[in-house]
């Protein structure tokens with residue numbers, strides 16, 4: 001893979017994340033700046049397999065930096081996990097002469113990218129685009145900051161009504177396998193309890209704590225639950241709470257996909273722009289098969305192979321902070 005990269009494809013894959021458009025814009029404009037031809041691949045790996053690939057120009061990415069979603073659309077493509085799918089995709093890229101790829105997505109997307117670049121002679125660069133923030137080798141993932149601020153805004157509003165009625169609210173935020181949105185939004189809104197997939201939910205401990213709060217007339221309580229908490233999310237937790245604490249006026253609110261949409265925050269726009277620029281530089285410099293991250297405010301490159309294996313870990317100190325501050 002040591003020949004010069006002259007034609008690149010950019011795609012967004014997996015769950016969309018605010019800031020993906022800013023990343024696409026940066027890849028397109030940096031590629032053009034360096035004299036490359038740039039193509040947009042529609043609907044993630046599906047577009048590669050189905051040959052839904054369009055030439056991109058500087059104007060194709062005008063007026064998108066502030067928009068959520070992704071102009072390239074996205075998908076979770078099962079066919080790409082099979083060799084036949086990847087072979088088809090490769091044949092389509094070959095026809096167009098595309099000899100470098102930038103993939104904006106999460107760890108599932110990187111797994112596909114790594115396999116693809118191992119099997120075929122097309123170098124791949126991954127940009128971490130996920131609201132879940134569950135990727136190591138970077139302090140930021142594109143979309144997390146916006147999503148967590150959306151959650152914070154919503155939880156603040158819920159607290160107003162909880163306070164007016166003296167209620168317990170059990171609020172579910174996104175994160176099937178990762179608790180970062182729950183942890184950050186919970187801390188930022190002063191949640192009394194935060195339940196995340198990375199820790200086993202101790203329902204008895206939660207009931208004991210809420211019982212104690214009921215006794216000392218602490219009337220407003222907020223429990224933030226990640227959708228992937230191992231007790232089964234907000235509805236399951238609420239069932240037990242309502243049964244065991246019938247005098248506590250309890251409501252559930254599932255925030256859902258509103259966390260994925262909306263205009264990207266300044267932070268998401270800036271990191272996406274830096275990462276998109278850096279991805280093209282990687283292809284120019286021959287730094288292949290890496291994920292571009294930002295660590296300690298410097299660009300950081302993790303081999304895709306490593307990036308798909310190592311998850312970010314949540315340290316016990318975070319959980320201690322939650323406990324101390326919520327008392």
Ligand code: F6P
Nearest residue numbers: 015016130131132174175176177
């Ligand atoms: O993109 C990550 C994520 O938002 C997870 O937090 C969530 O569990 C999942 O995607 C939801 O996926 P879908 O939109 O396919 O239901």
